[in-house]
Amino acid sequence: MDLRQLRYFVAVAEELHFGRAAARLAITQPPLSFNIRQLEASLGLELLRRSTREVALTPAGKVIYVEALKILALTRDAENLAGRVARGEQGSVRIGCLGSSLLTGLAGVIREFGAARPEVEVVVQELNTFEQIDALQRNQIDIGIIHPRVIPSGVSSRLLHTESFVCVLPADHPLANSDAIDLRQLRDEDFVLFPRHFAPEHYDQVVALCASAGFTPNIRHKVRHMLTIATLVAQKFGVALLPASVQVVQFPNLVSRPIVRAGKPSELHGIWRSDEQSPVVLALLAALAASATTATAAPPKRRRNRTAA
Template identity: 45%
Template sequence: MEFRHLRYFLALADELHYGRAAQRLSISQPPLSVAIQQLEASVGARLFDRDSKGVRLTPAGAAFRGSAQALIDRAEDACALARDVQAGEVGRLRVGFVGSTLFNGLSGWLKAFQAAHPKVEVVVVELNSQDQIDALLHDELDLGLVHTDRLPPALAAAPLYTEPFVACLPADHPLAAQPCIALPSLGEQPFILFSRKGSPDYHARIVDICRRHGFYPRLQHEGRHWLSVVSLVAQGLGVSIVPAAFQRAGLQGAVFRPLVGEVEASTVFAAWRRDADPALREALLATRPPTVAIHNAGDATQAPRHQQG
């Protein structure tokens, strides 16, 4: 039995006329008659009676009709599901993110994706860059939003956007009264930085920014997440250099000031396994907002436009 036989059977069951059924199927009448005979032989029962009065379903044919329609419907549903999965319209997408993306349009991005792809289940989890890399390698994430593109060979990355670094100071710090901060003025201050273990590359990048401005930061505390760093600053335990997005975090006790001079920007990358199915990942990246502007406290400059990832 073939699905072709079922489609021919259902057309004839609807029309009860070989000529009209053949026309509906865009075939000639003889192949339809042969297909019905083949189907009846396969089923082991006569499905139609044909005499001078016309064509009628037999009791066996009437009983077979509902099951045949259900088989066709299930086959069509299976085909539609396969097409939807390939197109990134159905499935489960596990996304890791670093904290700065929460304040740089992540929630709006995910809402837009969910509205456009309601059949996709999106699971998000906040992890530092290194933990996301490990999760990607162990197939525990489908996409990571990380602060580094220095990845193992099994992973690939593309830049999503850049934003400036800003100085983060306790509100009562003497330098907090200044409209902008020259990095060398932080040289003698106790520093709070993102954990070296959580993102070795990002930690080294910030230390190198300080080194190029004439000092090594006096590391006092480390935070595993950026919000922890900002919280420690807000409690007066030191100063830091953080992505500008954290100006939107609304933590009392911390102030943010733009940095004077040329300072390397902070970049967020999308990362994924090279051998992973790209459909859902590409569908999510395709709905990414084109630009998110970051305004520095006390300053009107904007972050660079998003790069295409």
């Protein structure tokens, strides 16, 4: 028994006429009759009673007809499912990301990807760079969004997002109304920053920026999340140098200003297993790559001078 024989049998069972069934199948009558006989022989059952005037289903034929409909429906469902998976329209994708990356346009790309594919399960998990590389190698995530670093063999990467650093200050800080901050002006400030073991790339970039201005930053407070850094700055615990995407979050008592000679920008790279074959994963990687973005510091808002009427 094969699927073609079942399709031929269903056509005859529904038409109860070999000529009409052959026309419906767009074949000639001899191969249709041959395949029905082959099906009956493989089952050892008579499925059709034939006479010069009519074709009728036997009791066994009625049972086979019902079951054949189920088998053919399951086959169509399997073919449709396989096609959706092959086109990246169904499946799942697990994404590891830095918390700060969710403030960039990459978050919108991931959201829109999931919205356009309702049968794809999109799962986002916050992990630092080291955790993402480990999770990727353990097959616990499919894509990572990390700060650039040397990656192990078997893992591929590409640049997804670039943004300049900005200086984040309390709104009443003496430098808050500046058009841009010369880092030398921060020589005596307390800084809020990630611990180096948590984000060594970001930490080293901040230290290098300060070193280029002739001083070593006084890192007084160390926290794990960029929004926590912004909160502490707003509460006057110090100042910070953060990627420009922090500007999308509105904090009371917090301003950001461009940096004079901002140096090397902050980068986010996508990583994935080099032998990745999942159509869903590859489709999301293509979408992320196509939307590679650059964020820069927004110009400061100028306060209007009020004049007497």
